Amino acid sequence: MKTIKILSWNVNGIRAVHKKGFLEWFAKTNPDILCLQETKAHEEQLPDELKNIDSYTSYFCSGERKGYSGVAIYTKEKPISIKKGFGDKKFDGEGRILIAEYTNFVLFNIYYPNGKASAERLQFKMEFYDAFLDYANKLKKKGKKLIICGDVNTAHKEIDIARPKENSTISGFLPEERAWIDKFISNGYVDTFRMFNQEPNNYTWWDMVTRARERNVGWRIDYFYVSENAKDDIKDAFILSDVMGSDHCPIGIEKAV
Numbered sequence: 001m002k003t004i005k006i007l008s009w010n011v012n013g014i015r016a017v018h019k020k021g022f023l024e025w026f027a028k029t030n031p032d033i034l035c036l037q038e039t040k041a042h043e044e045q046l047p048d049e050l051k052n053i054d055s056y057t058s059y060f061c062s063g064e065r066k067g068y069s070g071v072a073i074y075t076k077e078k079p080i081s082i083k084k085g086f087g088d089k090k091f092d093g094e095g096r097i098l099i100a101e102y103t104n105f106v107l108f109n110i111y112y113p114n115g116k117a118s119a120e121r122l123q124f125k126m127e128f129y130d131a132f133l134d135y136a137n138k139l140k141k142k143g144k145k146l147i148i149c150g151d152v153n154t155a156h157k158e159i160d161i162a163r164p165k166e167n168s169t170i171s172g173f174l175p176e177e178r179a180w181i182d183k184f185i186s187n188g189y190v191d192t193f194r195m196f197n198q199e200p201n202n203y204t205w206w207d208m209v210t211r212a213r214e215r216n217v218g219w220r221i222d223y224f225y226v227s228e229n230a231k232d233d234i235k236d237a238f239i240l241s242d243v244m245g246s247d248h249c250p251i252g253i254e255k256a257v
Contacts, residue, residue, distance in 0.1 A: 003235055003254045004032035008149035010111065010205070010222060010248035014039040014072065018050055020245040026053065031252070032076050035098075037111035037151045039070035061085075063095030070095045071109050071150070077102065086135045091128050104257065105230060106139055108132075110150040115171035122171050125153070129180050136227075137187060145230035147255070148189070151205075151222050151248065156181045156191070159200050160220035162212075172221065184225075192224040192237035192253050202239055208247045224253045233257075 007029065011017040014036060026034065034056075043051065043060040051058055056074040061084040063069040073082075079100040085092030098109040110132065115122035136146055154177040155161040167173040185191065193202070203218025212218060224237055236254040243249050 001235075002257050004257050005030075005252060005254055006033045006035070006107070006147065006149070006224070007031040007240075007250050007252040008035040008037070008109065008222060008224065009243075009250035010037040010151040010246060012038050012040075012246040012248065014041050014046065014050060014070075016040075017245045018047070022245060023049065023053070025243065025245070026074075029250075031074075033100075033107065034074040035107070035109035035149050036072040036074075037070075037096075037109070039072050040067050041070060042066065059098055059100070061095050061098045064093050068094075069111055071098045071111050073098050073100055073107075073109050075100065079107075086131050088131055091131055096128075105145040105147050105233075105255075108136065108146065108148040108150070110148065110152075112151060112153045114153050115174075115177070122174075125171070126176065126180065129184075133184055133187060136189075140188065140227050140229075143229070144227075145233070146189075146225075146227040147230060147253070148225040149223065149251070149253075152181070153221055154178065154181060155219045155221050159198075160203075162201070162203065162217040162219070167219075172219065188228045189225045190228060190231050190234075192226055192234050193220075193239065193251070195231070195234060196237050203241070204239055204251055205248045213247075222248055222251050224251060 042062045059073045059082050061071050081101045083099040085097045096111045100107045113125040115125040155173050158164040203220050204222035206213035206218040233256045240250040
């Protein structure tokens with residue numbers, strides 16, 4: 001059985017991670033597709049060696065604001081099409097969305113908004129979630145197999161966060177954010193990591209200020225979801241918690257092709 005490896009990583013600045021051995025890690029890991037979030041750079045600001053990596057085609061989507069947001073896809077197989085957004089200016093202008101269509105599946109690479117800054121940003125985050133779900137459901141209704149990865153910016157259940165009680169009033173673990181993930185899953189999507197691992201203490205983000213990573217006081221806010229019709233194609237899902245360079249670590253799946 002042939003499989004492909006797809007990785008996702010919020011790098012917290014692609015130029016910053018570049019200085020910390022990103023290209024060496026990329027070459028050694030050798031994924032078929034790598035999705036990055038929070039690149040914090042426009043394509044023209046990147047050195048050639050980050051844009052043109054041997055055997056990969058790269059795609060970048062940047063926000064209107066410099067040094068903010070941004071997503072990228074590096075892929076060995078060229079997609080049939082690439083879309084930079086849901087088709088709604090309100091959400092597309094922040095450079096959070098890349099949708100790559102392949103022969104057998106559609107890949108969403110998304111850096112979902114953070115709601116911590118203000119009530120307005122929380123509202124924007126919830127509206128973004130709904131716009132995404134609406135877009136994904138339309139594709140699913142057409143029979144497409146969907147793979148959705150990225151920084152969702154919400155820990156789903158108590159098992160997904162080291163300090164659930166202390167964070168129950170903080171955006172990223174609010175009841176309404178967690179309820180949206182419940183709704184999303186009930187629409188026919190699967191959390192791939194939990195297909196293979198039911199253990200606690202598996203996190204993907206740690207607060208840098210409090211050096212939380214050293215104590216593994218983290219949040220699992222980065223995910224690979226698939227539509228139900230793609231579930232049987234997923235042969236493994238994992239968290240690469242030993243990979244440094246960002247306040248997030250990479251996550252991945254192995255998919256049958």
